Amino acid sequence: MDVISFARGVPAPECLPVDELAECARAVLERDGKTILSYGTGAGYSPLRELIADWFRVHPAQVIVTNGGLQGFVLLAERLGRGQTVFVESPTYDRPLKILLSKGSTVVPVEMDDQGLSAQAVEEQLRMHQNPAFLYTIPTFQNPSGRTAPVERRQAILNVADSHGLQIVEDDPYGLVRFEGASVPAYFDLSDKRTIYTSSFSKTIAPGLRVGWTILPPELAHDLIESANSTYISPVLLGQATIYEFISRGYFEPNLVKVKKLLGERRDAMLAALEKHFGGTGAHWSKPEGGYFTWLELPPGVIAKGVLERAQGVTAVLGTDFGGLPGSMRLAYSYVSPDEIDEGVARLAAAVA
Amino acid sequence: MDVISFARGVPAPECLPVDELAECARAVLERDGKTILSYGTGAGYSPLRELIADWFRVHPAQVIVTNGGLQGFVLLAERLGRGQTVFVESPTYDRPLKILLSKGSTVVPVEMDDQGLSAQAVEEQLRMHQNPAFLYTIPTFQNPSGRTAPVERRQAILNVADSHGLQIVEDDPYGLVRFEGASVPAYFDLSDKRTIYTSSFSKTIAPGLRVGWTILPPELAHDLIESANSTYISPVLLGQATIYEFISRGYFEPNLVKVKKLLGERRDAMLAALEKHFGGTGAHWSKPEGGYFTWLELPPGVIAKGVLERAQGVTAVLGTDFGGLPGSMRLAYSYVSPDEIDEGVARLAAAVA
Numbered sequence: 001m002d003v004i005s006f007a008r009g010v011p012a013p014e015c016l017p018v019d020e021l022a023e024c025a026r027a028v029l030e031r032d033g034k035t036i037l038s039y040g041t042g043a044g045y046s047p048l049r050e051l052i053a054d055w056f057r058v059h060p061a062q063v064i065v066t067n068g069g070l071q072g073f074v075l076l077a078e079r080l081g082r083g084q085t086v087f088v089e090s091p092t093y094d095r096p097l098k099i100l101l102s103k104g105s106t107v108v109p110v111e112m113d114d115q116g117l118s119a120q121a122v123e124e125q126l127r128m129h130q131n132p133a134f135l136y137t138i139p140t141f142q143n144p145s146g147r148t149a150p151v152e153r154r155q156a157i158l159n160v161a162d163s164h165g166l167q168i169v170e171d172d173p174y175g176l177v178r179f180e181g182a183s184v185p186a187y188f189d190l191s192d193k194r195t196i197y198t199s200s201f202s203k204t205i206a207p208g209l210r211v212g213w214t215i216l217p218p219e220l221a222h223d224l225i226e227s228a229n230s231t232y233i234s235p236v237l238l239g240q241a242t243i244y245e246f247i248s249r250g251y252f253e254p255n256l257v258k259v260k261k262l263l264g265e266r267r268d269a270m271l272a273a274l275e276k277h278f279g280g281t282g283a284h285w286s287k288p289e290g291g292y293f294t295w296l297e298l299p300p301g302v303i304a305k306g307v308l309e310r311a312q313g314v315t316a317v318l319g320t321d322f323g324g325l326p327g328s329m330r331l332a333y334s335y336v337s338p339d340e341i342d343e344g345v346a347r348l349a350a351a352v353a
Numbered sequence: 354m355d356v357i358s359f360a361r362g363v364p365a366p367e368c369l370p371v372d373e374l375a376e377c378a379r380a381v382l383e384r385d386g387k388t389i390l391s392y393g394t395g396a397g398y399s400p401l402r403e404l405i406a407d408w409f410r411v412h413p414a415q416v417i418v419t420n421g422g423l424q425g426f427v428l429l430a431e432r433l434g435r436g437q438t439v440f441v442e443s444p445t446y447d448r449p450l451k452i453l454l455s456k457g458s459t460v461v462p463v464e465m466d467d468q469g470l471s472a473q474a475v476e477e478q479l480r481m482h483q484n485p486a487f488l489y490t491i492p493t494f495q496n497p498s499g500r501t502a503p504v505e506r507r508q509a510i511l512n513v514a515d516s517h518g519l520q521i522v523e524d525d526p527y528g529l530v531r532f533e534g535a536s537v538p539a540y541f542d543l544s545d546k547r548t549i550y551t552s553s554f555s556k557t558i559a560p561g562l563r564v565g566w567t568i569l570p571p572e573l574a575h576d577l578i579e580s581a582n583s584t585y586i587s588p589v590l591l592g593q594a595t596i597y598e599f600i601s602r603g604y605f606e607p608n609l610v611k612v613k614k615l616l617g618e619r620r621d622a623m624l625a626a627l628e629k630h631f632g633g634t635g636a637h638w639s640k641p642e643g644g645y646f647t648w649l650e651l652p653p654g655v656i657a658k659g660v661l662e663r664a665q666g667v668t669a670v671l672g673t674d675f676g677g678l679p680g681s682m683r684l685a686y687s688y689v690s691p692d693e694i695d696e697g698v699a700r701l702a703a704a705v706a
């Protein structure tokens with residue numbers, strides 16, 4: 001029996017534009033090889049940095065392009081979070097959590113519901129924990145829960161943040177991977193670009209190129225770039241230049257359409273399979289309009305760890321790995337085919353019974 | 354007047370094998386794109402990891418391939434050096450120094466002479482500072498001094514280290530860039546592979562690809578890979594795969610011959626210019642058989658800061674930036690042409706007078 005993986009939050013291989021990127025890598029090296037192959041600065045490959053600044057209508061000095069979005073978060077956590085209190089969503093992406101803990105931060109989980117964070121939940125924690133360094137949030141198609149906070153919630157949270165001087169760090173790698181429904185404005189836009197925004201090309205082009213970016217106030221951007229200069233000197237310019245070329249040639253939009261179609265079919269298969277195998281059992285799951293993940297809350301009293309131990313030929317990640325409850329698990333539908341998804345969910349359901 | 358830079362420790366553009374790398378990047382993406390463009394592990398691109406393990410006759414589990422050699426040092430400093438005492442050479446490469454300070458390490462400089470570190474100098478510091486976490490050394494064509502420790506010194510230091518349980522971390526990015534003379538065995542080889550060894554392809558292929566590696570005991574390698582997994586997930590696989598392809602096609606050796614010729618001419622020009630403009634002034638400089646740098650100690654009583662402020666159209670890095678004496682400066686001959694080198698040294702000499 002082949003193992004069906006709902007654990008891997010990675011794109012299906014057919015989502016990766018291999019031929020176009022091969023062409024772009026060669027072309028950009030031939031055109032700008034002397035720059036790409038020598039040392040650069042911690043700010044990243046200048047043409048890509050300027051392109052991103054242009055997309056977001058900020059000054060290039062506010063942008064740092066890093067080896068994946070997480071590298072930016074490492075620099076940010078070091079600069080703002082070391083030894084400080086940091087608010088995160090509960091559950092949240094496990095890697096930022098580990099990074100914060102490695103910096104000696106005190107991590108305060110803020111409860112979410114089906115609509116993500118609420119201003120009330122943030123306020124409640126603010127009463128108990130004063131002057132947190134920042135709130136880390138993935139407001140759209142969150143990893144791990146797949147949840148999206150509606151605009152009213154974001155606005156209310158922004159008001160609370162403003163009145164308490166709380167910095168918001170918004171991680172938005174999935175926002176463009178929307179299959180249906182209207183997009184929700186980012187905190188970055190709602191706040192007139194005062195919040196910190198980070199994203200990457202991992203979900204829209206290819207994760208292996210490890211290209212992410214962070215947009216932040218100029219003086220903070222300067223500090224992060226200095227820190228990058230002092231540690232890893234410059235990010236890998238070849239991946240960044242290849243992505244710049246890919247976008248410049250007009251490949252980004254058509255590729256995104258293709259990726260959304262491939263992933264949307266998988267999301268459909270996941271929601272149909274959950275309804276078919278878990279409908280009426282008392283289980284509950286998120287119904288994301290985009291992204292990679294759904295969050296399964298098993299019927300009351302059922303423990304995810306037991307289910308995953310008993311389940312044959314299927315893997316997923318325990319909710320507790322993300323700070324979630326013992327009855328929860330993260331199901332990634334990004335990697336497996338629609339047929340495998342139905343079979344995998346059937347195997348999970350069999351392990352509950 | 355064009356500025357002549359002895360500050361930039363970067364290769365001259367003509368050292369970079371642009372066409373071959375463009376060809377390799379495309380070929381490897383076409384052949385192994387699905388792997389290269391998806392998430393990998395913190396250990397790096399497997400074929401390159403295995404190739405390096407084969408070069409050094411170690412198990413691949415002992416090798417971690419990182420985004421440049423410094424990324425490996427960041428992981429190592431976090432794992433071994435946080436809050437600990439660490440011995441470094443005086444002067445030493447500034448970035449490891451900054452990395453160690455950011456980890457809260459107590460950095461103890463160990464004095465060098467023209468032949469690098471001595472066992473006596475290490476022993477002296479061991480009497481004052483007990484149980485340092487490790488000794489960081491660049492024994493061959495050191496950055497910034499250009500000095501190389503002879504084998505007898507290395508053997509004696511290894512004996513001292515063994516008797517005190519002192520771990521040696523050997524950084525060797527320049528070792529293969531030798532223009533003349535016999536190569537000196539690495540601590541790694543002298544110790545029967547018990548010491549930690551790190552190097553990179555920055556000086557032998559191209560720095561912008563940011564590909565370095567660290568070889569260490571399996572359990573420590575495992576810890577560093579876990580730490581990479583938890584933070585940046587995987588290094589940029591495209592650069593690593595491109596280098597793998599470059600080596601597999603047999604381009605490495607002929608390219609190294611070309612690089613050594615180009616850099617050797619520059620070293621010759623630097624030593625000739627120093628003799629011409631500083632001979633008989635009481636100045637002293639290292640005479641490296643390879644690498645990128647020479648270390649200039651100005652005539653007694655002359656301060657490098659003043660010279661660089663007065664000098665017109667020439668830059669270098671102050672020795673004090675590397676923990677060196679006020680009369681010293683690092684001259685990189687890697688970037689500028691032989692003609693520029695003579696002119697640049699003449700400008701420096703004029704600023705001394």
